[in-house]
Amino acid sequence: NAGVTQTPKFRILKIGQSMTLQCTQDMNHNYMYWYRQDPGMGLKLIYYSVGAGITDKGEVPNGYNVSRSTTEDFPLRLELAAPSQTSVYFCASTENTGELFFGEGSRLTVL
């Protein structure tokens, strides 16, 4: 059972480039989340989704976009990368118990 799979694990971007972080879960969970983790700041919620076709903003959505065309996939897009988006990104999913299952993270550096 793969759980939550994130790709890529590492990426270096130049300022202004765009990219998509992929997230797939095989647990048939309705709820999916994207967080970013910065040292000493904990995890900040970027976007979340309560089901296919439904997304909503979290605490720090600016500079990001998401889509949820299927239950399994929840990609996160950066349109114009900025140094402030250098971070570790985690995707997570859950059913209704509240326990989140996390991917292994994607480390993004913007230079």
Place this chain on the structure above:
Amino acid sequence: AQSVTQLDSQVPVFEEAPVELRCNYSSSVSVYLFWYVQYPNQGLQLLLKYLSGSTLVKGINGFEAEFNKSQTSFHLRKPSVHISDTAEYFCAVRGMDSSYKLIFGSGTRLLVRP
């Protein structure tokens, strides 16, 4: 909206000593509460959760936490720590409303020394 405050950014402790990691939350509605652990270069794993019922919650690896509604706290405790408990610990809260947003605190690094 909910928020979480973890009062200590780092807690050093000697092996086999007891430890308490503090967590306070703010919410206008009733809440569900969680503690997660993150080992280096890994994602987060659930330690324990409070959904309802007994305010003393037991989790994995000998950890427990107590929900105190009047003090809006959910402190994590372990009576005797091991070197392998060295990790970052995150408290998280979700409101019992229709939102499924899980909000995390800034984390506490537990450093267990021999």
